[in-house]
Amino acid sequence: MKKGDHLFLVDGSGFIFRAFHALPPLTRKSDGLPVGAVSGFCNMLWKLLMDARDTNVGVTPTHFAVIFDYSSKTFRKELYPQYKANRSAPPEELIPQFGLIRQATRAFNLPCIEAEGFEADDLIATYARQAEAVGADVTIISSDKDLMQLVTPMVHMYDSMKDKQIGIPEVVERWGVPPEKMIDLQSLTGDSTDNIPGVPGIGPKTAAQLLQEFGDLDTLLARAGEIKQVKRRENIIANTELVRLSRQLVTLKTDVPVDMPLDALVLEKQDGPRLVGFLKTMEFTTLTRRVAEACDCDASAIDPAPVKFEWGAAAHGPDLDSATSADEEASAPPVTGGETGKATTIAATANGDPAPADLAAARAAAFHGRKIDTTAYLTIRDLEALNAWIAAARETGLVAFDTETTSIDPMRAELVGFSLAIADNGQSTGSTDIRAAYVPLAHKTGRDDLFSDGLKLAEGQIPMQAALSALKDLLEDSSILKVAQNLKYDYLMMKRYGIVIQGFDDTMLMSYVLDAGKTTHGMDALSERLLGHTPIAYKEVAGSGKSSVTFDFVDIDKATAYAAEDADVTLRLWMVLKPRLVAEKLTRIYERLERPLVPVLVDMEERGISIDRQILSRLSGELGQKAAAFEDEIYELAGERFNIGSPKQLGDILFGKMGLPGGSKTKTGQWSTSAQVLEDLAAEGAPLPRKIVDWRQLTKLKSTYTDALPGFVHPETKRVHTSYSLASTTTGRLSSSEPNLQNIPVRTAEGRKIRTAFVSTPGHKLLSADYSQIELRVLAHVAEIPQLRQAFADGIDIHAMTASEMFGVPVEGMPSEVRRRAKAINFGIIYGISAFGLANQLGIERSEAGDYIKKYFERFPGIKDYMESTKAFAREHGYVETIFGRRAHYPEIKSSNPSMRAFNERAAINAPIQGSAADVIRRAMIKVEPALAAAGLREKARMLLQVHDELIFEVEDDAVDAAMPVIVRTMEHAAMPAVSMRVPLKVDARAADNWDEAH
DNA sequence: CCCCAACCGTA
DNA sequence: GTACGGTTGGGGG
Known part of the structure; x- marks a missing residue:
């Protein structure tokens, strides 16, 4: 195992417990064998693997293990005989299932690990720390608080049933202390389910408060006399020894001697037939079919696998090897005469299934x-x-x-x-x-x-x-x-x-x-x-x-x-x-x-969003008047009337009649009148170009937005219903049209006024939640850049950090120009940087831009590696992949035309970044409505719009506080469990009466 | 009536 | 330097 690898550790005993209680208690196989927990376990594991294991992309995890308790005889029991003494024996029908679940794990082709004298948690702790030590990331699949002491920037937990990731902030939020203080906290509170003593009268709130005040447990115990509350002080002093014992009990061992080294936990490919054989024996028909489909094997051609089990009652003879009635594979319907005739028959291979x-x-x-x-x-x-x-x-x-x-x-x-x-x-x-x-x-x-x-x-x-x-x-x-x-x-x-x-x-x-x-x-x-x-x-x-x-x-x-x-x-x-x-x-x-996005988008399109036509109409009037005033001035300066909106006529005036120096040319050979060219002329002192730029902005806002949007208001719903295209971009982004609600102005104050016309209906708020820097975070993840990962983990200003690394300027008191340049470079990287483009963006010489790029690559060699390897991959395969395995094709990447080739290379570098971010928000969109429904907010919070890294909801006033964390969490954890990001995703959210204020 | 080029709004 | 869609002007039929 090495840096960048990712180890998944499944708390198998926790899985069994949850599976057993989540399912009807007496689920039995046809011969009477109880298999409810086995079924739940297999389904949970499959769900996790379906997202997590892949055959063709380098998606995390790279290593995987399922960990079980060995027996109840552990070192803790020796330490404290009452440990877990209040636990009743497992239900009778669960007993034969423990062995089956271990066999299930092996059928999934996963390492199945347990150690005598230790609990699963100790093994998890040991492996987690070992992996962390070699620089690998770790995800523990469990929601057990006893494991939270293990959480670090490299070690996360994931509750696969609630689809919730647990990192340092989640631990702090839930328990009021960071993960490294969890041991202290648990020592104070004890745990009634495990019979761990603790201090009577002290629960998590008080414990967190005390630890906050005294720093850690030892200090607290040493200075317990300073506690003001009499009862609390006496209780702690009286129970000091018990607290120390509790600490020994709750502290997980990180040095368990393990038989299987880390490297042996490498995630192997799914053995489809083997798993299908096991599942058939278990008579899990639905899962058998799903697995067969996903592994692309023919379930009907696979025999049920022999399964060993220990079962006391003689009534259930082990006839597990015999064929079961589980085979639901549809046989081919009979051939009937077709009206359009002319059938072409494709010969199947001997077993009936061609590859x-x-x-x-x-x-x-x-x-x-x-x-x-x-x-x-x-x-x-x-x-x-x-x-x-x-x-x-x-x-x-x-x-x-x-x-x-x-x-x-x-x-x-x-x-x-x-x-x-x-x-x-x-x-x-x-x-x-x-x-x-x-x-x-x-x-x-x-x-x-x-x-x-x-x-x-x-x-x-x-x-x-x-x-x-x-x-x-x-x-x-x-x-x-x-x-x-x-x-x-x-x-x-x-x-x-x-x-x-x-x-x-x-x-x-x-x-x-x-x-x-x-x-x-x-x-x-x-x-x-x-x-x-x-x-x-x-x-x-x-x-x-x-x-x-x-x-x-x-x-x-x-x-x-x-x-x-x-x-x-x-x-x-x-x-x-x-x-x-x-x-x-x-x-x-x-x-x-x-x-799955189809019904989601249908709902969004059908809902539409409300716009205030009065606001738009007033804005339109204002814009028209301002534009007319500019027109007068423009004609005055030009000395004649002409169509300002015609780049051809405008060019004749500026570069012909007025004799201003032309800048760049368009591809048809005309002088360009782009905003960039006009800005440059304005900087030289010519008065007309500036006015053209301003006029263009006003007329653009008027014609594209304030005049056009009211025409899209639906006569019955009185709302605007955009149409999303799922299949029109190469990278996986959506696009929006009729009207396009993904390009509503935001950058200028004038433009932002248009956003105030997007309003919530009475009794509701618009809630906007957007990913912060998602593309740079994706870059940090895929290229594994240590400084970027660290900066995002610490939540510091990423552009300032870049500037600091590159120019050696401290972040404190950094001139804004320095930061601006670093920001442009960061964006340039995402766009597949070229010296030409960066020079253009920053208005500097191409050689200077080239120097910047060189410096950047020296500071962040991983970025250069990423770019080169992405290009090489694209050249070899003709496509690139997102972190989830979506493909974007660039068939022209081998073009003999150098500029065409370079263009395709830049696009190929950009696509995995833009596309992975697009995949993340797609996943969020698929997950968010079920998450809201689970929180009792169905119909109270409804998703209306998507703008690439932003989701806009309409939420009932009194549901805003409840909806916001659900939305933020769902978005932040959207990559899991398919991909466990090496940097945290951050989502900012705000609610207000209109889109401008909510954004 | 249709299509393209130029320009510009967003992420 | 990436990814889009909409508006306008203007040419061709």
Whole structure:
């Protein structure tokens, strides 16, 4: 084990205890063997490992062990015979499970450790200190207070059931003393559950107060006579010896002679078949299926593993080797004739399961270029036919679904119809007879003008309510997988019609996980690329421009071809993409970081945010007047009227007529009129450029924000509903549009006024919580920079620290210019620094910027190493990875064009940093609503917006105090347990009546 | 009506 | 130096 490694120590006995009490007491296997605790233990361990163990990325942990108590005969018992004497014997049904749990641990391919005469806690303490000594990080999976004495900057605890990290601040908050004083505190308070004596009448509050006052236990005992409270003083003096004994009992031994050296705890790969075999024997059907899926092995082909156990009652013969009824693996549905025919069969290997990569390749080949006949689709016009299709979907467990509506805005759209596609012979081999159909519901006929009697519903459509009711059974049944392209749209659409889709996949997100950076992920592009097929263009059926109609006016036959084709194509895309996720080991990213975000974003979009139109209207007036005043002055100075907003005309005035010196040029060869150029001219003394810059700021604010935002207020909700895109950035960030609420001004005082128009509804506050310096923290984590890690651990000013390291200037009294330069360099590093860019940013010579960079790399050699290794990785693989394993592709990184290549290198350096931060906040978003609900705040605190490192909530006034710590904690711990960050994440939060004050 | 370039707002 | 989306002007059809 070495510096930078990360050891996870699971308190196995604690796990057993919690598992046993969390589950129904008498969970038994079919032969009567009680296995409730084993089941709970396996589920907890699996949950932890699913996030923590990875096969293809260097995610922590590197080492892992599960630690158990050996027996109740420990050195503490010899020291003090009453120790834990009040503990009753474990329940009878738990006894046979201890051995099984140790076997379970080994089936998980994890070291299972215990030592005679010592408790699990002593072993944990010993390993933790050993690992710490070699510079490794340690995470103890437990919430037991007895272990809190071990917490240091390098050693954390993690409560996997509550998803809560416990570090130094959490210990201080809970107990009022830092971890190193926990022993003193426990010695004073004692522990009734373990029968540790302590001082009567002294609990954690008093103990913390006394330790605060006297510093430590020895001082307190020596000077006990100074305690003012009579009773307390007497109690302590009378019990001094007992306190000393208690201290011996609560102090964990850090020098237990261990059989297994640290290095032997290295985390091995999961042995899928072995674990599946064990789980089958235990008859844990759900977990067996999950593990088989995740490890990509065929559970039906694995025999239950023989299991040893000690069991007193003869009634339960050990028939554990026999096959059980646990096999839930779905067999392939029978082949039925498909309406679109032309099946291509992919041969399976001898055991029926081709290797993932082979299946993916076979699927890709089978579907690419395969003809799609859009004339073969069916129009479903009655309920019986619809129900037959739904029954078929239930049969195969898989259906593609797509809605047709009157608008691309799902908040305003009305449902016009929907389409379904079914693969009749299932998904097992990839041979497919896909059939697809369109269900029109609200197509109209007639014209809505003076000469006709208005609009009528077209003939031959199922009544809306009846169709929705049938559809609800399909869409809300999680055992039927719904496949959609850009599911967020259909999910929100159906939610507005009272249906909450359960059990879904999204081909757009699958493509995004697999190919971010390679292509866009729209259906037309995917179809083109993966199927070699160009779907019917929307404008072919609905027209375009002025002559376009909404979908409810499209002829039903044309609509059928278009809509059913979308479902058909979606299903084919799924067939191609799904096995690729497995083959490329990206299932987890998809399932944990992408798919769960769909309902979260739907909720946020549906809620929207309230804006005060009066504020915006007043601001707009002010901005217009100010801009008009500038226009007069500008025309005066220019000597003529012209379109100030036209860079071309402006350039002619400035660099032609007025003869000012041009700065840089744009790529079309025109003189640039950018803010930078104009600022430079203003510095030379020319009066006009400054006024142009100011005019631009005012008109930008007016046109982009104060004038545009009111147009987005929804007529019914009276709120603004942005749309988030999950799949439009290479790095994993979200984007926001219509309106973009991720670029609302904040930097200038003038711009910030716009934020005051984003308000909470009466009785509520807006709560803004943002990560402090998350990207620099991620950098400190991935590049393992000691000074950065230390600075973040100590909570000091990171830019000042950088400046101090680089320029040798003390932090105290540092000139702001020095700090500003260091800050620019820090940002530059995140952006894949170049001397050219840094020089630009700081307005210094390129050679000087180059010197800065050189110096930085000398001071922080780890950064240079990180950059070089990231570039090398990107060149070799064509992509880079975030700390969670998300990929961003840079196919042009080997370009022969040097500037193109350099650009891709910088982007590749930036992507893991920006992308890891994006992953962290995604995880936070997925976790935060359940966390709020668990705190009894469901519907009292609702997440509205995400702005890359900030989450904005609307919270009922009297719930603000309760919600804030839940939100902050969830965000700060969002990386756990998938990744245990080597630097703490910090979140600042504030609540107010508007966004400006809350931020 | 569509698309691109330039510019500028955010993290 | 990274990542986005929106507005405007202006050219082409």
